[in-house]
Structure formats: C-alpha cells, structure tokens
Amino acid sequence: MHLYETLADDLSWLICAGVYPPGARLPSVRHISRQRGVSVSTSVRAYHELERRGVIEAAPRSGYFVVGPRRSALPSVPEHGASPVPVAGAHRILQLLAAADDPRTVSFGAATPHPDYMPSAAMAAASRTVWRRARRRCMNQAFPPGAVELRTELARRLAMAGCRLDPDDLLITNGCQEAMAIALKMLCRPGDVVAVEAPTYYGLLEVLEQQQLRALPIPSDPSQGLALDPLEQAFRTREVRACVVTPVASNPLGVTLSDERKQALVALAERHAVPIVEDDTYGELVETGRRPTPLKAWDRAGRVYYCGSATKTICAGLRIGWLAMPGRYRQQAAMAQYLRTISVNTPAQLTLAHYLATGHIDRHMRAAARAYRQCVARLIAELEQHFPAGTKISAPQGGFLVWAELPGTVDTGALLAESLRCGVSFAPGALFAPNGGFENCMRLNAAVAWDQAAQSALQNLGGLVRDRLG
Structure with missing residues (x-):
C-alpha cells in the first residue's frame, strides 16, 4: 500500500469515528504534512483519494470538507448465470437522442456534457x-x-x-x-x-x-x-x-x-x-x-x-x-x-x-473532473430529496453519470414517454442490457446546466416515479 493510501485510511477512520463530523473542515494540506511527517504531495494525494471515495469534497479557496452521509444504498449487483443472447432494440436510442436536441427538454438522458464544461x-x-x-x-x-x-x-x-x-x-x-x-x-x-x-x-x-x-x-x-x-x-x-x-x-x-x-x-x-x-x-x-x-x-x-x-x-x-x-x-x-x-x-x-x-x-482535465464531481454530488443530493425512499444510487468514481435503481416494479421504459411530455429525459435501464433486466433503473447525466429548470425537472421526474408507486 502506498503512503498516501495509508494516510487516506487513517483520515477516513477519524471521519468515521466522528472526530471530523459531516461538514467539518479538514486540516490544511501543509498542516497535515507537518503533523504526519509526510510530504505535501503525499498529503495532496491522500486528500484526492478521499475525494475519489466520496468522503470529502473541495471548496474553492476554502479547503476540504467532510461530506454528509448518503441516505441511499448502492444499486444491486445483477445475478450471474446469463447465457449469450442476440442483441436487439437499438431503435429505442433514437427517441433519447431526439430529446437531447430539443430545447424544450431538460436532457439527463444523453451522455453529453453541457458545452460550458468544454x-x-x-x-x-x-x-x-x-x-x-x-x-x-x-x-x-x-x-x-x-x-x-x-x-x-x-x-x-x-x-x-x-x-x-x-x-x-x-x-x-x-x-x-x-x-x-x-x-x-x-x-x-x-x-x-x-x-x-x-x-x-x-x-x-x-x-x-x-x-x-x-x-x-x-x-x-x-x-x-x-x-x-x-x-x-x-x-x-x-x-x-x-x-x-x-x-x-x-x-x-x-x-x-x-x-x-x-x-x-x-x-x-x-x-x-x-x-x-x-x-x-x-x-x-x-x-x-x-x-x-x-x-x-x-x-x-x-x-x-x-x-x-x-x-x-x-x-x-x-x-x-x-x-x-x-x-x-x-x-x-x-x-x-x-x-x-x-x-x-x-x-x-x-x-x-x-x-x-x-x-x-491538463489544466482543463483537472477543472472538468472537479466540476463533474460536484455535478454528480448535486445530482445525487437532488435524487435523494425528490425520489422515493428505497431508491438506490451509484457512487461514481469518475465521469458524470449516475445510475439509479427505483424501488418496486417501476418500468422506466414506460416512464420515459410520460417524462418526455413533462420536458425531462433520462436513459431507461433496459437500454443497458442485451437480454432484458434493469427495467426499474435509469441513467442520468449530471453534467447539465444546473439552473432552476434542471431542479424543477428532477422534482417533476421524482413526482412521476412516486405516482407510479402509488
């Protein structure tokens, strides 16, 4: 194990023990370097590792802060034992792509970052x-x-x-x-x-x-x-x-x-x-x-x-x-x-x-990765607020995509048609399987323009899910 990973594990233990509660500011990189007798670069890598794990987050010009506990569990692991199957159903993608180009729709469906992140x-x-x-x-x-x-x-x-x-x-x-x-x-x-x-x-x-x-x-x-x-x-x-x-x-x-x-x-x-x-x-x-x-x-x-x-x-x-x-x-x-x-x-x-x-x-990649991490954290927080209890949400370790598994038997393929009429798109889970399955799942793009329209769209989508659950 690398030295930075050991330091990250030590800090993670302190966070779990409540020494640094949710919202607390961690010591500066230089302070932790002097305290632990390691180089500044080792401390920086340790903090980046904790960010990757979703334990802390950086605030520009303010330092690193402990992330609050997630209310949602991770999605289920699919069962093994499937047999090879032919693939069919690519025509369903066209509806999703058309929504991405519709200015009247808030598109969480296509995996394309908003131009402002480019x-x-x-x-x-x-x-x-x-x-x-x-x-x-x-x-x-x-x-x-x-x-x-x-x-x-x-x-x-x-x-x-x-x-x-x-x-x-x-x-x-x-x-x-x-x-x-x-x-x-x-x-x-x-x-x-x-x-x-x-x-x-x-x-x-x-x-x-x-x-x-x-x-x-x-x-x-x-x-x-x-x-x-x-x-x-x-x-x-x-x-x-x-x-x-x-x-x-x-x-x-x-x-x-x-x-x-x-x-x-x-x-x-x-x-x-x-x-x-x-x-x-x-x-x-x-x-x-x-x-x-x-x-x-x-x-x-x-x-x-x-x-x-x-x-x-x-x-x-x-x-x-x-x-x-x-x-x-x-x-x-x-x-x-x-x-x-x-x-x-x-x-x-x-x-x-x-x-x-x-x-x-390199500067752009660092900025983009940081922005996407913040976008993902915001999307997860919105999903936890507006979607029904029991929704399971992924914890992405990079990129800008979030996978959500809905409770009950909600068919997201059928839900998509209704959500498009309400001006919001997502990618239904069945698209990601060659042989069915994942019907109660959806993938969402977090790299959108986070404005009032995006927040309202997620709130409306959560309402549609709740309605289907009765």
Whole structure:
C-alpha cells in the first residue's frame, strides 16, 4: 500500500469515528504534512483519494470538507448465470437522442456534457490557427490511419499514462464507438460471443447488434466493477471471442477498477488468450491527482485493443476517437475504417492536435473532473430529496453519470414517454442490457446546466416515479 493510501485510511477512520463530523473542515494540506511527517504531495494525494471515495469534497479557496452521509444504498449487483443472447432494440436510442436536441427538454438522458464544461474558447482559437496555417490541407481528406500530428500527440499523451505506443499503432476514428466497432470487426464473426459488463453502455450493444454478435453479460459491482470470477468461468466454459470493458468510470455505473484488478484482468486475458477491447472514454475524468492507468499499460502480449475519444472530455462535436491495436492488424483496421466512413474530419483532427500540443489540456482535465464531481454530488443530493425512499444510487468514481435503481416494479421504459411530455429525459435501464433486466433503473447525466429548470425537472421526474408507486 502506498503512503498516501495509508494516510487516506487513517483520515477516513477519524471521519468515521466522528472526530471530523459531516461538514467539518479538514486540516490544511501543509498542516497535515507537518503533523504526519509526510510530504505535501503525499498529503495532496491522500486528500484526492478521499475525494475519489466520496468522503470529502473541495471548496474553492476554502479547503476540504467532510461530506454528509448518503441516505441511499448502492444499486444491486445483477445475478450471474446469463447465457449469450442476440442483441436487439437499438431503435429505442433514437427517441433519447431526439430529446437531447430539443430545447424544450431538460436532457439527463444523453451522455453529453453541457458545452460550458468544454474548453470552447481554446478550441475556437485552435481552429482559427489551423485554418490560417493549413487551409489547403483542411480542404482535403485525411485518409486512414489519420493525421500524423494527432497520432503523435496522442502517443505522447498515452505514454505519460504508461502505454508504450508508436504513432503508427494508432488509427483515428469517428468517435470511440467506431473504434470499438472496428476492433470487434477484426476479432469476431457473426454469431460469436462477446463478454460485456452488466449493465453496459448501450452504444456497445448497438455495435453488437449491427455485427450480429451475441452478448454474454458479466455482473458489474457498483463499488468494485467487473466481477472477475464469473468472467474467468466464462472464458473457461464458453467460446468467448472477446471481452469489452470500461475499466475507468464505467458507463453507466461510474466504477473504476483498482490497479490490482486491472492487472488481474489483463493476466486473465493472456492466460485464456481472449482479447480485451478497452473503452477508455472517461479515463481522464477522475479527480485523483493522477491519471488512472489504462489496461493497455500492462499489455505485453498484444491482447488489449485500446479505444479512446475526445467527445466526453474536450469537444463532443469533433467526433474524434482512436484505436490502438497490435501492429499486425494495422492495415486491416485502416481498411475497415476506410470502408465504414472513408476518412475522419480533417480540420477536426488538426484542431485537436494543435490543442493537445499547446499543453493546456491538463489544466482543463483537472477543472472538468472537479466540476463533474460536484455535478454528480448535486445530482445525487437532488435524487435523494425528490425520489422515493428505497431508491438506490451509484457512487461514481469518475465521469458524470449516475445510475439509479427505483424501488418496486417501476418500468422506466414506460416512464420515459410520460417524462418526455413533462420536458425531462433520462436513459431507461433496459437500454443497458442485451437480454432484458434493469427495467426499474435509469441513467442520468449530471453534467447539465444546473439552473432552476434542471431542479424543477428532477422534482417533476421524482413526482412521476412516486405516482407510479402509488
């Protein structure tokens, strides 16, 4: 155990013992450093670890304060024992996406942050610079594998996260979903079985449906993440061709696997020769003082196909993603991307590359992660206030998504139609399962504009839930 983790555990014990009650201000970082005889950086990491656990929160220019106790329990862990099933139902997503573009609707449904959380001014400046310096190039297509400037900047950034990648290992795609689709296209054939988290991102289920693949749900614990024992059992007893996992701030539960569990997962894949498709879309949106290490950093056998994106972190409108794969598949992956969409927007690639090269991204990521943590805390507090007793709510360890499990037998799919008429959207739980289940659950986006309209929308949604419970 690291020294900062030991300090975090000690402080957590003091908080649980009531030495620092809810709302109390913790000693300053410098004070705790002198008191415990550790460096300031160790104290900072300890406080960031307590923030990640949801024990304390930072107030700008005021310090760190103990968070009040949650009234809600964590969502249930799904039962194991499901069989591989075909995926169907992607058409239900369109209703959700239409609501996200409707100015009359407060959208908690689509997983897209409000533009105010994005570096819009910096991106606009980068775009102007790119068009001024490379106008002719912007008028042409950047064919696969994509602009070398962007692949170089991404390789440099991933190197800081522990991933040993050459720019030629990277393929630029139209978002992370296309990156996952290309990876699965190379690994699987129609009818093959793919292990997925339960619940899992509905965009992945769309990909599986499109490619006629069968999904094998593996339970995901709301505090620890993907259950490794059932996964190993599936690797041993079933013809699993690939496993798709989001190890950092998973969608929809928001769970981040520990480094030990990440390494165990990579070792499991190597032992059973099953490739992993890693979705690292939310990998930088965890406020811990350091970027969580991707699975790819421990990949020595070429089993991890790494997928990332700038849509949730920098600019959703760019639709820029990337795929890192073993060198032997470079040409095959590039051809797959060409056949799907021919190329990826050239000005968008060059704009993102220029922005990454300016060095402002780290400051933005820290600010975004902090803002999203505050948004999540506010959403959970609103849900606890307006939703019925017995509602179970996730405790996200990154990102900006919250998963709620409603009491009783409320069907959130049926509830959505009613809530849309009231001007509020959410993502019903059934979208996150290939074979049914989670009908009484919903996913909500916390990264909205927190104004009176948002508060009223949640209050109205809570009222609809109460009405259905009678």
